[in-house]
Structures are given as structure tokens and as C-alpha cells.
Amino acid sequence: MSNYIWLAIVFPLLGVLINGFFGRKLGRRLNGWIGVGTVALSFALGALVFMQVPGLPEHAQRVKLWDWISVGSLQISLSFLVDPLSMIMTLVVTGVGMLIHIYAIGYMEHDKDVARFFTYLNLFIASMLMLVLSDNYFGLYVGWELVGLCSYLLIGFWFHKPAAADAGKKAFIVNRVGDFGFALGVFLIWTTFGTLQYAEVFEMAPAISTTTITIITALLFVGAIGKSAQIPLYVWLPDAMEGPTPVSALIHAATMVTAGVYMITRSNILYTLAPTTSALVATVGAVTAFFAATIALTQFDLKRILAYSTVSQLGYMMLAVGVGAYSSGIFHLATHAFFKALLFMAAGSVMHAMRNVIDIRRLGGLKSKLPVTYWTFLIGGLALSGFPLTAGFFSKDEILAKAYEFNFLLYAIGLFTALLTAFYTFRAIILTFHGQPKDRKLYDSAHRESSVMTTPLVVLAALSLLGGLMGLPAALGLPNWIEGWLEPILEAGQSLTGEMHHAALGTEVMLILASSVIAILGITAAWWVYVKNPQIAERVAAKYHSAYTVLFNKYYIDEIYNKLIVEPGKALGRFFYRVIDKAFIDDVMVDGLAKVTKGFGATVSGWQSGYIGNYVMGIFVGSVVIVVYFFLR
Amino acid sequence: MVHTSYYLLLAAMLFAIGAGGVLLRKNALIIMMCVEIMMNAVNLTLVAFSRQLGSLTGQVFVFMIMVVAAVEVAIGLAILVELYRQIKSVNIDDFSSLKG
Amino acid sequence: MLLANLELYLFFIFGGVAVIAAFGVVFNKNVVHSTLFLLLDMVMLAGLYVLLNAEYIAVIQILVYAGAIVVLILFVIMFLGAELGERIPTWLTIRNVIVVFLAAVFLTVTGTAVFEWLGVGQAIHGNITPELIAQNGSVEMVGAAIFTDYILPFEFASVILLVGIVGVITLGGWRKVQHRKDSE
Numbered sequence: 001m002s003n004y005i006w007l008a009i010v011f012p013l014l015g016v017l018i019n020g021f022f023g024r025k026l027g028r029r030l031n032g033w034i035g036v037g038t039v040a041l042s043f044a045l046g047a048l049v050f051m052q053v054p055g056l057p058e059h060a061q062r063v064k065l066w067d068w069i070s071v072g073s074l075q076i077s078l079s080f081l082v083d084p085l086s087m088i089m090t091l092v093v094t095g096v097g098m099l100i101h102i103y104a105i106g107y108m109e110h111d112k113d114v115a116r117f118f119t120y121l122n123l124f125i126a127s128m129l130m131l132v133l134s135d136n137y138f139g140l141y142v143g144w145e146l147v148g149l150c151s152y153l154l155i156g157f158w159f160h161k162p163a164a165a166d167a168g169k170k171a172f173i174v175n176r177v178g179d180f181g182f183a184l185g186v187f188l189i190w191t192t193f194g195t196l197q198y199a200e201v202f203e204m205a206p207a208i209s210t211t212t213i214t215i216i217t218a219l220l221f222v223g224a225i226g227k228s229a230q231i232p233l234y235v236w237l238p239d240a241m242e243g244p245t246p247v248s249a250l251i252h253a254a255t256m257v258t259a260g261v262y263m264i265t266r267s268n269i270l271y272t273l274a275p276t277t278s279a280l281v282a283t284v285g286a287v288t289a290f291f292a293a294t295i296a297l298t299q300f301d302l303k304r305i306l307a308y309s310t311v312s313q314l315g316y317m318m319l320a321v322g323v324g325a326y327s328s329g330i331f332h333l334a335t336h337a338f339f340k341a342l343l344f345m346a347a348g349s350v351m352h353a354m355r356n357v358i359d360i361r362r363l364g365g366l367k368s369k370l371p372v373t374y375w376t377f378l379i380g381g382l383a384l385s386g387f388p389l390t391a392g393f394f395s396k397d398e399i400l401a402k403a404y405e406f407n408f409l410l411y412a413i414g415l416f417t418a419l420l421t422a423f424y425t426f427r428a429i430i431l432t433f434h435g436q437p438k439d440r441k442l443y444d445s446a447h448r449e450s451s452v453m454t455t456p457l458v459v460l461a462a463l464s465l466l467g468g469l470m471g472l473p474a475a476l477g478l479p480n481w482i483e484g485w486l487e488p489i490l491e492a493g494q495s496l497t498g499e500m501h502h503a504a505l506g507t508e509v510m511l512i513l514a515s516s517v518i519a520i521l522g523i524t525a526a527w528w529v530y531v532k533n534p535q536i537a538e539r540v541a542a543k544y545h546s547a548y549t550v551l552f553n554k555y556y557i558d559e560i561y562n563k564l565i566v567e568p569g570k571a572l573g574r575f576f577y578r579v580i581d582k583a584f585i586d587d588v589m590v591d592g593l594a595k596v597t598k599g600f601g602a603t604v605s606g607w608q609s610g611y612i613g614n615y616v617m618g619i620f621v622g623s624v625v626i627v628v629y630f631f632l633r
Numbered sequence: 634m635v636h637t638s639y640y641l642l643l644a645a646m647l648f649a650i651g652a653g654g655v656l657l658r659k660n661a662l663i664i665m666m667c668v669e670i671m672m673n674a675v676n677l678t679l680v681a682f683s684r685q686l687g688s689l690t691g692q693v694f695v696f697m698i699m700v701v702a703a704v705e706v707a708i709g710l711a712i713l714v715e716l717y718r719q720i721k722s723v724n725i726d727d728f729s730s731l732k733g
Numbered sequence: 734m735l736l737a738n739l740e741l742y743l744f745f746i747f748g749g750v751a752v753i754a755a756f757g758v759v760f761n762k763n764v765v766h767s768t769l770f771l772l773l774d775m776v777m778l779a780g781l782y783v784l785l786n787a788e789y790i791a792v793i794q795i796l797v798y799a800g801a802i803v804v805l806i807l808f809v810i811m812f813l814g815a816e817l818g819e820r821i822p823t824w825l826t827i828r829n830v831i832v833v834f835l836a837a838v839f840l841t842v843t844g845t846a847v848f849e850w851l852g853v854g855q856a857i858h859g860n861i862t863p864e865l866i867a868q869n870g871s872v873e874m875v876g877a878a879i880f881t882d883y884i885l886p887f888e889f890a891s892v893i894l895l896v897g898i899v900g901v902i903t904l905g906g907w908r909k910v911q912h913r914k915d916s917e
Contacts, residue, residue, distance in 0.1 A: 610729035612664075616655055617828070624835050631842045635744045635784065638847045643748045643781075645843040647755055647774075653836040654759035657829055662764055662806065666771045669802065670755050673778050676794075680787045689878040693886070695790050696879065699797050700890040704897030706802045710809045711904040717813050 002049045002061050002082040008042040008090060009129045015039070015122035023115020032105035035118035039101050039125050043094035050087045059084055059488035062135055062199075069138075076196060081135035085489045088330065088482075089132035089262055096254045096337050097125050099456035103345050104246035106453035107352055111244075117157060121250065124150035128255050132262060137186045137196040140263065144182065144227065147256045148175045154251060155243040167239040174236040178226015185219030192216065202269045202492060210274065217270050217277040221284075224260025230288045230318055234311045235558060241303040245348025248303060253310050253344050254337035261317040261333050265326045265489070272324065272493040282322025282406065286413045289315030291555075293420035297427070298541075298551040302347045302358045305428050309384060310340055312417060316399050319414060325402035326490055327483045331471040332399055334482075335391035338467050339383035342460035346377035349453055350432060353446045357439075360428060365437040369446050374433045376457040381429050383464040385422035386519040391467030397515045398471060404511055415518055422522025430530040473508060640681035647674035661716075661723045665709050672702050744784055751777035764810055772803045789875045 015038035023031050053059055064079035080086075101121060108114050127150055131143025148171075156168025186196065192212055193201045205213065224230070229237040240252045251257070264271055264281065271278050289312045296308035313336050320329035351358050353370055367374045383392035396418060404411040437443035472478035529537050541548045550556070607614075647670055654667030676695045683691025717723055754777060757770030775798040782791035879887050 612725045612728060613656065613659070617832070620652055620656060620832070620835060624839050627839060627842055631846055635740055638850060639744060639748070640781070640785070641847045642844055643751070645840055645847070646752055649836040649840045650752065650755040650759060652839070653832055654755075656832040657759060660764065662810065663758070663767055666758050666767060666806065669771065669798070670758060670774060673775065673798070676790075677778060677781060680782055680785050680790055683787065684785050689874060692787055692790055692875055693878055693883045695787075696793065696875070697886055697890055699793055700893055703797055703801060704893055704900075706805060707897050708900045708904070710805060711901045714809060714812060715904050723813065 001045075002052055002056065003063055004045070005049050005063055005080050005082050005090075005133060006065055008045045008049075008094070009126050009133065011038040011041040011045070012122040012126040012129070016119050016126065019115045019122065020119040023119060026115070028109070028114045031115045031118050032101070032108070035122055036098060036101040036105065038122060039094055039098045042125065042129065043091070043098050046087065046090040046094050049082055050091055053082065053084055053087050056082065073194065074190070076136065076138045078139070079135045079197075080133040080139075081198065082133075083489060084485050084487075085262075085265060085330070086132050088334065088485065090129060092334050092337050093125065093128050093132065093255050096341050096460070097121075097128075097250055099459055100246050100250040100254070100341060100345065103249075103348070103453050103456040104244075106450045107246055107345075107348055108244065109450075113157075117154075117244065120150055120153045120157070121246070124154065124251060124256070128259075131259055135198055137189055137198070137201070140266075141183065141186050144223065144259060144263075145179065147251070147259065148172065148179065148227070151175070151240070151251050151256055154247040155240045157244055157247065158242075161242065164242040167236075167242040171236040171240050174233050175226045178223045178233055180222075181219045181226070182223025185216050185223065188212070188216050188219060198266065202267075205269050205273055206496065208273075213270055214274040214276050217267070217274040218280065220263060220267060220270075221260075221277060221281055224263055224281075224318070225284065226260075228257050228260030228314045228318065229311050230260070230284050230315065231291060232557075234288065234292065235561060237311055238304050238307040238554075241301070241307050245303070245344060245351060248307070249341045249344035249348065252307065253340040257310065257314055258317065258333045258337070261314070261321055261329050264318075264321045265330055268321075268326045268490055269493045269496070271321070272496050278322050278324065280322070282319050282403070282410055285315045285318025285320070285322050286403070286410045286417075287315070288312070289319060289417045290413050290420075291315075293417045293424065294551055295554045296424045297420060298548060300359050300361050302350065302360050302363075302428060302432060303344070305360075305424060306340070306343050306347060309343075309421065309425065312421060313340065313384070316396060316414065316417075319403055319410060320399040323402050323406035323410070325399060326493075327471070327486045328395065328398040328402055330486060331482045332392075332395035334470065335383065335395040335464070335467045338460050339380040339390075339392055339464040342376055342380040342457060342464055343384065345453070345457055345460070346373050346380060349373040349449060349457065350377075352453070353449065354442055355445070355447075357442060360431040362439045362442060363432045363437075364435045365433070365443065366446075367433040369443070370433075370449055372449055372454040372457060376454075376461040377433070378429060379461040379464050381425045383467075385425045385523060386418055386515055387422075387523070388516040388519065389468065391464050393515065393519065394468035394471055394473065397512055398473065400515060401473075401508060401511045404507075415514065418515060419518045419522045419525075422519045423526045426523050426526030427530055430526060434531065435534075473512065476505070476508065476512075637681050637685045641678055644674040644677040644681070647671070647677070659724050659726055661713055661725050661728075664725065665706065665713075669702065669706070672698060740784060744781070747777045747780040747784070751781070765807070768803060768806050768810065771806070772799055775799045775803065789872045 015034050018026070018034055019031055026034070060081065060083035062079055062081055064077050066078055067075065068078040069076040101118070104117065104121065108117055111117065124147060127143050127146030129143075131140055131147060134140045134143060152168045152172040155171050156165050158164045159168070189201060190196055192208060193204050195201060226233045237252055237257065241248050243252075271281070292308045292311035292315060296305050296312065299305045299308065313332070317329045317332050317336070320326070320332060347358070349370065350363065350366065350373060353366075353373075354363065357363070379390070383390040386393045386396045400411055400414050400418070403414050469481075471480050471482040474480035474483060529540075553559075651667045651670035651674060654670065655664050658664055658667065676698055679691040679695050679698075681691075683689065683695075713723060716728065720727055751774050754770045754774035758767045758774065761767045761770065775794060779791040779794040779799070782788075782794060
């Protein structure tokens with residue numbers, strides 16, 4: 001069965017072909033079910049293969065389809081890798097993807113371009129599977145670029161809205177910066193190792209100088225910064241919320257943005273060999289987590305709050321892989337996929353019911369109007385906040401525990417961020433669902449929830465509650481399944497640094513208690529501020545006006561980038577446009593040539609008088625000249 | 634036996650007369666006749682060389698030229714008739730609609 | 734003496750008449766007269782072909798040119814009306830002077846070239862005997878050549894003729910026949 005893993009990519013591609021070419025003829029209902037069906041097939045196949053992984057020799061199997069590129073010593077084959085890591089990613093992508101596809105049927109029911117939407121979504125699933133299943137860096141890069149393309153297409157899905165079109169371009173351009181670094185990293189791997197296949201690269205890696213490995217890993221990390229929205233390239237992700245909500249849930253929360261985490265986990269041997277880069281990854285992750293959380297405190301757009309929380313949670317994952325806790329990173333990736341997809345889809349459900357209003361200042365009291373949405377959002381929020389025994393609690397706690405062993409400062413930042421996370425999450429929940437409706441008319445005109453949208457919410461809510469069972473804290477003597485599952489991927493790297501040790505029982509218990517307390521503290525604080533004393537928030541905002549303004553304006557990062565990068569870039573572009581393109585290429589080269597040709601033609605066309613006699617005269621003169629020439633020669 | 638050069642010179646004269654006629658006259662029919670004269674001049678050289686070289690190729694060539702000439706005259710005259718129907722003239726100065 | 738040079742005399746007669754006839758074609762106001770001069774020219778050339786031992790070509794010349802082409806031209810003249818004779822307004826234009834000058838240049842150059850060759854060349858190629866030449870122009874020889882070595886060009890000739898027939902029919906009235914049928 002694992003030999004046929006490539007079918008998992010083929011199924012969504014078939015969906016792309018069907019919906020892409022015949023979508024409009026098939027009808028809206030069928031478009032959606034084709035999208036769902038193909039992904040469901042991939043999911044079923046992934047699940048079957050997943051079961052077989054423990055039985056494979058060395059827990060891995062290479063499935064080679066054919067030689068793809070064969071140029072001199074560059075040999076790249078189209079081949080896939082079935083191993084614990086790729087299969088867990090496949091399950092997350094197809095499983096969450098399938099639920100989001102189902103949800104999208106309901107969410108997009110009023111859109112006129114359903115076929116195009118599902119074509120892009122399926123293309124995205126295929127690209128993402130290409131990314132995670134490839135057994136070499138080239139395939140990873142191809143998938144990496146393809147998901148970027150799908151992201152662009154889907155953010156700008158409503159391209160008639162200027163904001164959406166701009167957000168799509170922004171995402172694409174910012175990602176290019178990261179992808180450029182990533183491409184350089186892949187090139188360097190090629191020149192250093194002479195191969196791009198994971199197995200061969202990792203085997204040779206210990207023999208390579210640390211400096212080279214550090215540069216390679218740093219360049220790859222640049223790609224991860226772009227794709228996984230870390231400082232300083234995170235700016236595209238909040239804007240990406242202009243896209244349809246299923247897109248935000250699927251691409252910009254659950255799957256694509258975690259590609260960086262996956263890539264670093266996949267390359268864990270390289271990162272283990274480059275402690276400098278790992279420390280950089282951890283620092284960037286921690287700072288991003290904190291930074292994004294502070295911005296999320298003051299935002300009023302529900303989807304943007306979630307977007308910043310995604311950036312923040314991605315920071316956590318980066319922190320995890322940076323401190324060497326790769327399995328924790330993947331664990332958090334999976335649980336985050338569950339609860340963040342859930343939160344986004346619940347937010348989308350709110351949007352759908354409230355006619356696309358998403359500003360939490362205009363919402364409120366939706367608890368009774370949208371009960372399923374409320375409860376699932378609450379569960380997602382609890383998981384995001386790390387409320388004890390939810391999925392997010394276990395994964396986040398594990399990251400914090402590993403960070404504690406690594407560096408206390410990173411741990412402190414992480415812990416404080418957890419507090420902020422709990423606070424802003426419940427701020428959003430309270431303002432959206434509790435209290436009195438602030439806009440009566442809007443409230444009364446709300447749509448009802450539809451089952452096609454709530455079913456995925458319920459499934460994901462269950463996963464958000466129970467997902468923690470994948471990785472119970474091993475220090476407490478509980479089985480940590482995911483760590484054991486990913487063991488085959490990570491053991492080579494671990495053998496380089498020595499056995500991973502678990503913290504002492506006492507420390508572990510203390511850390512767990514600290515996390516729990518922090519989560520509950522944050523939730524209580526939100527409750528206290530927004531329910532008990534609703535005026536306190538405004539007073540705080542007024543008192544620390546300057547700090548509030550800075551946060552509200554997202555540290556003015558967009559404006560700074562605008563001034564520092566976009567404006568000079570535009571100026572340069574204008575220069576090239578006016579001087580090089582307009583003056584030189586257009587006027588001198590293109591128009592100049594055209595003018596010369598035209599002038600010549602105008603002169604010559606005068607000779608074409610249309611009188612036969614003149615033509616014959618020309619022929620005759622020419623013949624005589626030729627005859628005379630041959631005679632005199 | 635008459636020297637081949639005489640034939641060649643005669644052919645050159647006929648050719649020059651024909652060419653001059655094509656250029657001097659405005660009547661399309663006369664021009665076609667002049668073209669025939671030029672072709673005959675060429676035929677004459679070919680036959681003369683055929684004798685000179687003892688080869689039949691020249692005569693076969695002449696045969697081909699005659700075929701082409703017959704077709705050319707037939708089509709040319711058909712065009713001329715059609716043209717005459719359109720503009721009631723065979724003066725080549727009246728045919729200038731191909732002016733660039 | 735007279736008989737020995739009979740061929741030369743005949744050549745001068747035929748050639749001279751041909752040249753005069755050619756002039757007649759060019760410098761004649763009446764198109765019908767021009768055509769008749771063309772006929773004369775063709776016949777003279779046929780005579781020259783006989784002098785060159787190319788009997789087959791001579792016969793074809795008479796059949797095709799005199800028999801078909803000239804008749805065709807006369808037919809067309811009849812068709813279009815006899816008043817086609819153009820008025821020759823003023824012959825003495827700059828263009829015409831240039832034409833005559835160029836024709837003179839052409840003739841001078843070719844003539845000079847031919848007479849330079851006359852000094853060194855022979856009437857016939859070294860190893861070719863008059864017997865061979867006498868054989869050469871016969872219908873058997875030309876026919877054998879056409880149907881063996883030149884069979885492909887010969888077939889092409891028939892294709893060209895076919896194209897000509899189709900072209901003439903298309904140009905000459907097929908449409909009108911159709912039109913008349915349709916209107917009935």
C-alpha cells in the first residue's frame with residue numbers, strides 16, 4: 001500500500017482537472033463534493049499507509065516514480081518518502097483539509113465562483129502533499145513554491161476587492177524574499193553534498209564543516225521565516241485574512257504556514273549540527289510569539305486576532321524546533337492545526353451569519369444565536385489558551401518544558417506569551433459572544449448556522465479536546481505516543497548530541513502547574529476586565545495611550561517597511577520605468593526600430609507605383625546591369 | 634553549317650526587340666506578344682546550344698518552355714478578358730490598383 | 734557555291750524576316766497587324782529550327798505558337814473589339830530613350846561576347862559529327878529522351894497544363910455559368 005502513496009497527490013490533482021475544466025458545467029453542489037471527495041480519498045489512503053509505517057523496514061520507504069531531471073551530475077527523481085514524519089503531516093493536511101473542504105461547501109454557498117475555489121483548494125492540497133511527501137529538497141522546494149502560489153491565488157480569490165488583490169500580492173512578494181533564501185540554501189546543499197535527497201544528505205552531514213552547515217541551515221531558515229510568518233517577514237499573514245475564511249483556516253493556520261516547522265524537523269540533523277542556527281531559530285520563535293501576542297491584544301478584527309495568534313503559535317513551534325524539541329514542535333503543529341482551524345472556521349461561521357461583519361466592536365451576545373459556533377469556539381479558545389487537559393495545553397507545556405531546559409529567558413518569554421494568549425483569546429470570545437449585542441439590527445438579521453458548516457466544527461472541537469492524548473507528558477510516566485512515533489526520524493540527530501533527557505519529575509510537575517496557572521490567570525483576567533469591569537479596558541487604554549497606540553498600529557511595522565523598503569523600491573522602479581524602460585527600451589529600441597522601419601517602408605512603398613511598366617523597367621534595368629557586370633568581369 | 638554564334642546573335646536581337654517592346658508599348662496584348670518573342674529568342678539559343686553540344690536536353694527544355702508558354706498565354710488572356718470586362722481597357726497604365 | 738552556302742542564305746533570310754517581323758510586332762498601331770507579324774515571326778523561327786536539325790521542335794513550334802497561341806490572341810482581339818490599337822502619342826519620351834539605350838547596351842554586350850567566342854569556337858563541338866546532329870532532332874530521339882530521362886518533367890508539364898485549364902475555366906466564366914444556372 002505504501003507504494004501507492006503518490007496516489008494521495010493524484011487524487012486532489014484529479015479534482016483540480018475536473019473542477020478546473022468542467023467545473024461550471026457540473027454545478028455548484030457537485031463542485032464542492034468533488035473537492036471533498038478527492039481529499040477524502042487522499043485521507044483514506046494516508047490513513048491506510050499510516051497504519052503500515054511501523055511495519056516498514058526502518059520505518060521508511062522510498063517510492064520512486066521516475067527520473068525527473070537528469071543533467072550531468074544533477075540527478076533528481078520524482079520520488080516520495082513514506083516515514084512517520086511525512087505520514088503524520090499527510091494525515092494533518094488531508095484530515096484537517098477534508099474538514100475545511102466540507103465547511104467550505106457551506107461557507108461558499110453564495111459565491112458565484114465555487115468551481116474555481118475548489119480547484120485552487122485541491123491544488124493546494126496536492127502541492128502541500130508534494131511538499132511533505134517528497135524525499136528530496138527539490139521536491140520540497142517545488143511544493144514550497146506551489147503552496148505559495150496557491151496561497152496567492154486564494155488570498156486574492158475575491159480579486160475584485162482591491163484589499164484582497166493587494167494582500168495576495170503582499171503575501172507573494174514577502175514570501176519571495178524568504179523563498180530566495182530557501183533556494184540559496186537548496187543550492188548550497190547541492191554544491192556541498194552533490195545530492196538533494198534527504199537520506200544521502202543526512203548521512204554525509206556529520207562530515208561537513210560546521211560553518212557550511214550553519215550557513216545552509218540559516219538560509220533554509222530564511223525560507224521558513226517567510227513561509228511560517230516569523231519576524232521580520234510575518235507581515236503578510238495578517239493581511240492574508242482578506243481571503244475567504246476556509247482559506248485562512250486551511251492555508252494560513254493549519255497547514256502551509258507550518259511548512260517551515262516541518263522543513264526544520266525534516267532537516268533536524270542539519271540543525272542539530274548547527275547549534276548557532278538552532279539558537280537563532282529559538283530566539284526568533286520566542287520573540288515572534290511574544291511580539292505577535294502583544295499586537296493581538298489590541299486588535300478588533302476577529303480574524304486578525306486569530307492571525308496574530310497564529311503568528312504567535314508558529315513562534316512557539318519555532319521555539320520548540322530551535323531548542324531541539326522537534327517532536328514537541330510537530331505535536332504543537334498538529335494540535336494547533338486542530339484548534340486554529342476550528343477557531344478560524346468558527347470565526348467564519350460568525351462572519352457568515354453576520355453578513356461578513358467581523359469587527360468585534362459590532363458583535364456581542366452571539367452565544368444564543370450561534371450555539372454550536374459558540375461552544376466550539378470556546379473549546380478552540382481553551383485549547384489555544386492552554387487550558388489544562390486540552391490539546392493545546394499538552395503541546396504548549398511540552399514546548400515550554402523543553403525551552404526551560406534550554407534557556408530560562410526563552411522559557412520566561414514563552415510563559416508570559418501564554419498569559420497574553422489566554423487573555424486576548426478570551427477577550428475576543430467575550431466581546432463576540434457574551435454581553436449585549438452592540439448592533440441590534442445586525443444581530444437580528446443574523447443567518448442561522450448550517451449543518452454542513454457546524455459538523456466540521458464539532459469534529460475539530462473533539463480533536464482539540466482529545467488531541468493532547470497524542471503526547472502526554474512522559475515525565476509523569478504517561479505514554480508520549482508522538483515522541484515514540486517520530487523516534488526513527490529524530491534518533492540520528494539525537495545520537496549526535498547524546499540522549500534526550502527528560503526533566504526531573506519535580507521540575508516537570510512544577511512547570512505543568514505554572515502553565516495551568518498562567519492559562520487560568522489569563523482567562524480570569526480577561527473575564528475580570530471585559531465582564532466584571534467593562535470600563536477598565538478603556539481606562540487602561542487611555543492611561544497608557546502611547547503604548548496602546550503603538551500596539552493598535554501593530555508597532556507601525558507596515559509603515560516602517562513601507563518607508564524603508566517599499567518606497568525606495570518604488571523609487572527604483574520608477575527610475576527603471578522612466579529611464580531604462582520608457583526612454584531607452586521603449587523610445588530608442590522598440591519605437592526607434594519601428595520608426596526606422598516605418599520610414600524606410602514609407603520611402604520604399606513610393607516605388608511601388610502599381611504600374612506594370614515601372615516594374616518591368618526595374619527588371620530590365622537589373623538584367624542589363626547583371627549582363628554588363630558578367631561581361632566586364 | 635552555320636556557326637552557332639550567328640544563332641546566338643539573332644536570339645539576342647530578338648530578345649532585345651521583345652524586351653524593348655514590353656517597355657515601349659502600353660497595350661497589354663502587345664506586351665504579351667513581345668513576351669512571346671522573348672521566349673522564342675530563348676528557345677532559339679537553347680536549340681542552338683543543343684546542336685552545339687550534341688545533347689537533347691536543350692530541345693526537351695524548349696518543349697517544356699512551350700508548354701509553359703501555352704499555359705501562360707491562355708491564363709494571361711483570360712485575365713486580360715476579365716480585366717477588360719471590369720475597366721473597359723487593356724492599357725496597362727489603367728491597371729494601378731496595386732499601388733503601395 | 735550557291736548550294737554550298739544555301740544553309741547560310743536560308744539563315745539570313747529566316748533571321749532577317751524574323752527580326753523585321755519582331756519590329757513589326759512592336760511598332761504597329763493595329764493589334765491585328767501586330768499579331769500577324771507575330772505569326773510570321775513564329776514561322777521564321779520554325780524554319781530556323783529546321784536549319785538546326787530540330788525537326789520535332791519546329792513542328793511543335795508551328796502547332797503550338799502559330800496554331801494555338803496566335804489564334805487564341807486573335808480570338809481575344811475579336812472578343813474585345815478591334816479598336817484596341819493604341820494611339821502612340823509621343824514616342825520620344827525620356828523613358829523610351831532610356832529603354833532603347835538599355836536595349837542597345839544589352840545587344841552590344843551580348844553581341845561582343847558572342848563574336849569574341851566566334852574567333853575561338855567551332856560551329857559544333859569537337860567530337861560531335863553531323864550524323865549525330867541529324868539524328869538528334871528526330872521525333873524518335875526526342876521522344877525517347879522525354880519518356881526516359883525526362884519523364885518526371887514531362888508529367889509535370891501535364892500537371893501544369895491541367896492547372897492552366899482549371900485556371901482559365903475559373904477566370905473565364907465558370908462563375909457566370911453557375912450564376913445563370915442559379916437564376917433559372
